[in-house]
Amino acid sequence: MKTPSVAANPGSSVLVVDDETALRFPISELLRDAGVIVVEAGNADEALAYLWADRTIGVVFSDVRMPGSMDGIGLAEVIETNFTDVRVILTSGNVPSQIDPFRQIIAKPYDLDEVLAQILDTLGLRTSFEHRPSAI
Template sequence: MRARPIILVVEDEPFVCIAALEAVTEAGFEVIEARNADEAIAILEKRPDIHVVFTDIQMPGSMDGLKLAHFVRHRWPPIKIIATSGHAQVTEHDLPEGGRFLRKPYTPDEVVGTIRELVAA
């Protein structure tokens, strides 16, 4: 039996984080939560089994979600990246190659569908 893909959700807004965690969990994925890029990097250093990083762009800490996305792509190239924001104007050129952008407010189906596409690729 194949292990469930593991998704790291990086979101500092508690209610947005809870909604994302619930949607991804209900879709059958294993989910890990981080509140900022520093927590996310600490988790990634200990967990080589993460498949997707789903990160908010605007958050406190040493780096925003775009910098985190590029750091992850450089350090852990196989990990897929989804970035989200309700404020930042993001183009495909702002994200690392293969990264996806979801504008807030997104639906649970958009999040889960994008994760499924990336995991299947």
């Protein structure tokens, strides 16, 4: 069973940020299949442009290491300062030791279903959407 689309609600969309399309695409598609509106960005600069333009974004799921003017940690800090109602979930294959222990981070490789559940929980949505287990 799919979650109903939440397109018009403030804080209901997810922004997936990763410079590698092969990593960004599967979680974006899984979220869309669950009825969530998804915006994708290849770096922090694109992500911030979307955030300033689209006030429906409630969760940013971002890789830590990305090219551009800032990494995922810098992006999270800007979001926390300027978009206090937006929650950030970071992901990394190599979790930096200097990361804030209170920051939400998922280590790669991750199980797509677990990431989906965590994002939906952060959005305040419940789902019985099922997908066969897989990892990225």
